[in-house]
Amino acid sequence: MTGETTLTEENLNATPAIDDRGVPFEAEVIADTAAHNQAPNTTRNMVLNMGPQHPSTHGVLRLLLELDGETIRKAAADIGYLHTGIEKEFEVKHYQQGVTLTDRIDYLAPMSNNLTYCLAAERLLGLEIPEHAQWMRVMLTELTRINSHLVWLGSSALDTGAMSVFLYCFREREDVLRIFEAFSGQRMMTSYFRIGGLAVAPPRGWQKMVKNFVDSFPSKIDEYEELLTGNRIFMGRTQGVGHISVEDMLDLGITGPMLRAAGLKTDARKDKPYTSYEKFDFKVATSDRNDVFGRYQVRVEELRESCKIVKQALEGMPEGPWKADAPGIVLPEREKMKTQMESLIYHFKIVTEGFRVPEGEVYQVVESPRGEVGCYMVSDGTQKPYRVHWRGPSFGNLQGVPTLIEGSLIADVIASIGSMDFVLGDTDR
Amino acid sequence: MPDFITPYLIATLVKTAVLAGALMTTLAYLQWIERKVIAHVQVRMGPSRVGPHGLMQPLADVIKLITKEGVIPADVNVFFYVLAPFLAVFMSLISISVIPFGPPVTVFGYTTNLSLADPNVGILFVLAISSMGVYGVALAGWSSNNKYSLLGGLRSSAQMISYELPMSLAIAAPLLMAGSLSLREIVNSQGGYSFGVLPKWAIFSGPFPQFFSFIIFMISAFAETNRVPFDLPEAENELVAGFHTEYSSMKFASFFMSEYSNMVTICCITTVLFLGGWHPLWPAALGSNFVAPALFALAGALCFLHGLNPARPLDRFTLPVFGLVFFGLAGVFLVPIVVTMFMPVFWFVAKTGFLLFVFIWIRATLPRFRYDQLMSFAWKFLFPVALLNLLLTALMVSLVQ
Numbered sequence: 001m002t003g004e005t006t007l008t009e010e011n012l013n014a015t016p017a018i019d020d021r022g023v024p025f026e027a028e029v030i031a032d033t034a035a036h037n038q039a040p041n042t043t044r045n046m047v048l049n050m051g052p053q054h055p056s057t058h059g060v061l062r063l064l065l066e067l068d069g070e071t072i073r074k075a076a077a078d079i080g081y082l083h084t085g086i087e088k089e090f091e092v093k094h095y096q097q098g099v100t101l102t103d104r105i106d107y108l109a110p111m112s113n114n115l116t117y118c119l120a121a122e123r124l125l126g127l128e129i130p131e132h133a134q135w136m137r138v139m140l141t142e143l144t145r146i147n148s149h150l151v152w153l154g155s156s157a158l159d160t161g162a163m164s165v166f167l168y169c170f171r172e173r174e175d176v177l178r179i180f181e182a183f184s185g186q187r188m189m190t191s192y193f194r195i196g197g198l199a200v201a202p203p204r205g206w207q208k209m210v211k212n213f214v215d216s217f218p219s220k221i222d223e224y225e226e227l228l229t230g231n232r233i234f235m236g237r238t239q240g241v242g243h244i245s246v247e248d249m250l251d252l253g254i255t256g257p258m259l260r261a262a263g264l265k266t267d268a269r270k271d272k273p274y275t276s277y278e279k280f281d282f283k284v285a286t287s288d289r290n291d292v293f294g295r296y297q298v299r300v301e302e303l304r305e306s307c308k309i310v311k312q313a314l315e316g317m318p319e320g321p322w323k324a325d326a327p328g329i330v331l332p333e334r335e336k337m338k339t340q341m342e343s344l345i346y347h348f349k350i351v352t353e354g355f356r357v358p359e360g361e362v363y364q365v366v367e368s369p370r371g372e373v374g375c376y377m378v379s380d381g382t383q384k385p386y387r388v389h390w391r392g393p394s395f396g397n398l399q400g401v402p403t404l405i406e407g408s409l410i411a412d413v414i415a416s417i418g419s420m421d422f423v424l425g426d427t428d429r
Numbered sequence: 430m431p432d433f434i435t436p437y438l439i440a441t442l443v444k445t446a447v448l449a450g451a452l453m454t455t456l457a458y459l460q461w462i463e464r465k466v467i468a469h470v471q472v473r474m475g476p477s478r479v480g481p482h483g484l485m486q487p488l489a490d491v492i493k494l495i496t497k498e499g500v501i502p503a504d505v506n507v508f509f510y511v512l513a514p515f516l517a518v519f520m521s522l523i524s525i526s527v528i529p530f531g532p533p534v535t536v537f538g539y540t541t542n543l544s545l546a547d548p549n550v551g552i553l554f555v556l557a558i559s560s561m562g563v564y565g566v567a568l569a570g571w572s573s574n575n576k577y578s579l580l581g582g583l584r585s586s587a588q589m590i591s592y593e594l595p596m597s598l599a600i601a602a603p604l605l606m607a608g609s610l611s612l613r614e615i616v617n618s619q620g621g622y623s624f625g626v627l628p629k630w631a632i633f634s635g636p637f638p639q640f641f642s643f644i645i646f647m648i649s650a651f652a653e654t655n656r657v658p659f660d661l662p663e664a665e666n667e668l669v670a671g672f673h674t675e676y677s678s679m680k681f682a683s684f685f686m687s688e689y690s691n692m693v694t695i696c697c698i699t700t701v702l703f704l705g706g707w708h709p710l711w712p713a714a715l716g717s718n719f720v721a722p723a724l725f726a727l728a729g730a731l732c733f734l735h736g737l738n739p740a741r742p743l744d745r746f747t748l749p750v751f752g753l754v755f756f757g758l759a760g761v762f763l764v765p766i767v768v769t770m771f772m773p774v775f776w777f778v779a780k781t782g783f784l785l786f787v788f789i790w791i792r793a794t795l796p797r798f799r800y801d802q803l804m805s806f807a808w809k810f811l812f813p814v815a816l817l818n819l820l821l822t823a824l825m826v827s828l829v830q
Contacts, residue, residue, distance in 0.1 A: 160796040162794075162795065162796040163792070164470055167471040167473065231796065236799065237797070409799060411797075412799070
C-alpha cells in the first residue's frame, strides 16, 4: 500500500481518449457550432452558456449548449466549480474526524454519507454494531431520503413553474430538519453516525417527534400529488422528456432513481443489505416510463416507502446500547471517563491520536437518495486512511446530461437536469 | 374666463387626473396584493416589514427602483434599449382610456361619461394598442445584447402574435351579439335581466351564451399578459429573467408596470365584454345595492375580530383603524347620491378585481407550458374552437333576427 504513481512527461501530456458514447467537452460544442456556421446556406447556430450562475442549474453546473432556435443540437456539461478537495482531506484526518467531511460531500443527504463512511471503516475494524444503533441508522437514513427527495420534488416542480409545491415541500422538510436537530444538534451537517455507533444518545422524546411526522406525512404527499401528478401542464412538461436508454445509463454509471425509473430493479438496500435493511419490509419503487415523469413517480413512491420504513423502525425499535462495546475505538461514557482511570486513558488516546485501523481495503456501497454512493477505503495500518475514494452518485448521473438533452428544447433541459437530482458538492468532492 | 375653458375640458382634465392616479395606485397595490395572496397560498407571510401589513411596501419599492443606478450594458443598441421599456409602459397604460367604468353621471348640472374617451371603435383601439405592446418586449429582447433576452423576446413576439388570433375571434362573438364596436354600447346591450333575476351578460344570455368565448378570451389574456402558465418570455428557471434580464432601475420598473397595467386593462375588457360591465349581478329591486355596504361591513368586522387576537402587537392598533375605514366605506355606500353615482363603478371594480384575483390565484397554482406546447395549443386547439364558437354565434344571431 505504498506504491506511488510518478508523474512522467507522458502521463502529463496524454489526452484522455473519448469513445463514441463519451461525454463531449465544451471545446467540442464550440467547434461544432463554428463548423455548422461556416457551412454555406445554413442558419446560424448559437452557443448558449448556461451557468455556473443560473437559477436552475442547481448549484454551479455549467452547461454549454449549441442552439438551433430553441432546439439543442449539442451539449456539454462542465463541472468542477465546487471542488472541495474532500477526498484528499480524508488522508490527513483521523478516521473518526473524517465523518464530518462526509456531510459536506452531499449536503442534502448527510446521513447516507455518514453511514457509508462509517460502514466502510467498521468493516475494516471488524466492529459489531448493536441492533438499536443499526435500526436508528436505518430510521435516520430514511428520513434523510425523505429530506433529500423533498428538496428535489420542490425544486424540480419549481423548474417547471409550479411555485407553491416548492414551499409546501420545504414546510415538511422543516419537520425533518427539526428531528435532525433534536438528534444531532445540527440541521444539515449532522455527523450523527460515528464509527462504532451513534454520536450521542438519541434525545428524550424522539419517538413522539418521529411519530408526529410519520403520521402526517402521507397526507402531505397526497397534497403534492394532487398539484402535480394529474396536472395536464405538468404531464406535458415531463412525459416523454429526458429519455436515455438503459444500456447508456449502465455504461455511464447512472444509478438510483434514474435507473429504477427505466424499470431496472436495482437498490443496494435490497441487493446488498447493510445495517439490517433485510429486516424491513419495503418495495423497490420502479417505473417503466424512463422519462422525467417516471423519475418523479419513482421518487414520490420512494417518499411513501421511506415513510413506511421509518414507521417500522419506530414501532419495532430494539432496546440496547447505541454504540459498540469497543474500548479504544468508541469513546467511553462520560460518567465512566470521570470516575475510572482506564476510561480516561482511552478517552485521551482516542481524542488525541485516534485509533489504528488494520491494514486492508474495502468498498462499501449504500443506497443514497441519489443512487449508489460508494466509499473505497484503503488503510495502511495507521490512524489515518491511506486513501478514501468517494463514488458520488451525482457524478455518475451527470454523465448522462448530453445524452438526455441533445435534440430537446431549452425548457426540457431544465426539466431533464432537474430530474437527475444531482448535488454539485457530490459531483466534485 | 377664456373661451377655451369649457366644462368639457375641465371634466376631461379631472377625469384624466383621477383615472391616472387610480390606475397608478392600483398598479402599485396590485403588486402588494399579488405578493400577499401568493404568500398566503404558500403558507408564508408576504411583505410585512414596511408599514402595517407591508402596506407601504409598494412605496418602498418605487423609491428603491427610482434611486437605483440605471445600468446600460456595453454594446447594447442604446436607442432601442431605452425606447423599449417606455414603449411597453406607454402602450399598456393608454388603452385604459377607452374603458367605460359606469353610466353617465351628472355633476353640477354637467353630464359626462365615466370614461376618458368613448370612440365608436373602442374595442379595435384596444386591440391595436395591445398589439403594439409586443414591440416593447421584442425590442427589449433584441437590443439587450444578451442571449437570454433574445430568446425571451423571440418567444414573446411569437406568443403574443399567435394568441392575438384566438383572442380577436373570441372578442368577435360578443360583438356580433352587441352589434356595436363601442365599449359603452356593448355594456348597454348587456343590461336587463331574463326571468327577472339572471343578468343578460354575454356569458349568460343572448342568442348564444358566450361561455366558451369567455374561457378562450381569458386563456388568451393570460398569454397576452405573459402570466403563468404562459410566462415563457420571462421564464425565470429557463431564461433567467427573459427579455428584461439586462434592465435595471426605472427601466425595469417600466416593464413591471406594463405587465400589471396590461393585466388591469385586460380584466376591464373582460368585464366589459362578457360580465356586463357595471351591471349588477342581480336587479337593484332585489337589493343588489346592499352588496357593497354588506361587503365593506364584513371586511370591517373581520378586521375588528382579528384585532382582538392580534398576530403582532402593532395589529392591536392598525386592524381596528382598517375596520373603521371599512365601516366608513360601508356607510358611504348607503348614501343615496353615492349609490346612484358610484354603485355601477363598484360593480365594475368588483368584477375586475375578481378577475385579477383569478390571475394571481392561477399564478400560485399552475406550472408553466413549454414553448412548442404553447404554440400548438394556440393554433391547434384555441383557434379552431374560437372559430367554431364564432360561426355558431353568427348562426344563432342571424336566426334570431
